[in-house]
Amino acid sequence: MANFAEVATQFVQFYYKQFDEDRKQLAPLYRDHSMLTFESDSHAGALAIVEKLGSLPFEKVKHSVSTLDSQPSGEHGGILILVTGALHVDEEQRPMNYSQTFQLLPDGAGSYFVYNDIFKLVFG
């Protein structure tokens, strides 16, 4: 099994690259029992989650990761991740700070899916 910190780093890189290129293609990363809380608005299941992400009111988006920390999340082989970063949308000059936490779980086929996803903008 790959080191949890390596999996976390690879996941985060892949996730935001895919999000920024075409966020409607994120569905395979979620499952029917996955959860997303986006700015305190909760959605369950890959379909509802990707519908929510697709409906966000911006076209161009770029995530810049500032920090990434991870820990094993239990005996089931999960990985907990906390990302802090900045979000650049459309023609806005000023990025928005955000924090996001993910729990990845093994999918039984050698890979991982997103079980928990909580996204929050940070105003300082």
Add this chain to the structure above:
Amino acid sequence: MANFAEVATQFVQFYYKQFDEDRKQLAPLYRDHSMLTFESDSHAGALAIVEKLGSLPFEKVKHSVSTLDSQPSGEHGGILILVTGALHVDEEQRPMNYSQTFQLLPDGAGSYFVYNDIFKLVFG
């Protein structure tokens, strides 16, 4: 079983109250296999975690929670929490923004302990 969101809210209130009053008394909230990542510095086990928290270079501290989001974290009854907030230390006039994620697990005796704890200052 109490609602996960209520447990999360009660836990966060209790945790920061205890932290701000006397953070050396937080040990009972952790277990031997608990993990803390504090500003990317990792510690495992209640003893090491509380030693780290006790060694932080401030005396007076006050956490102000801005947002709290939670989700069930799996079939084992865990709860995932993302907090964003501000930290006031000693005589510093300007608070520091932080994000912190916890995973609580049931302790088998009707309560919860902190399994995962990742704390990160956010610079905007």
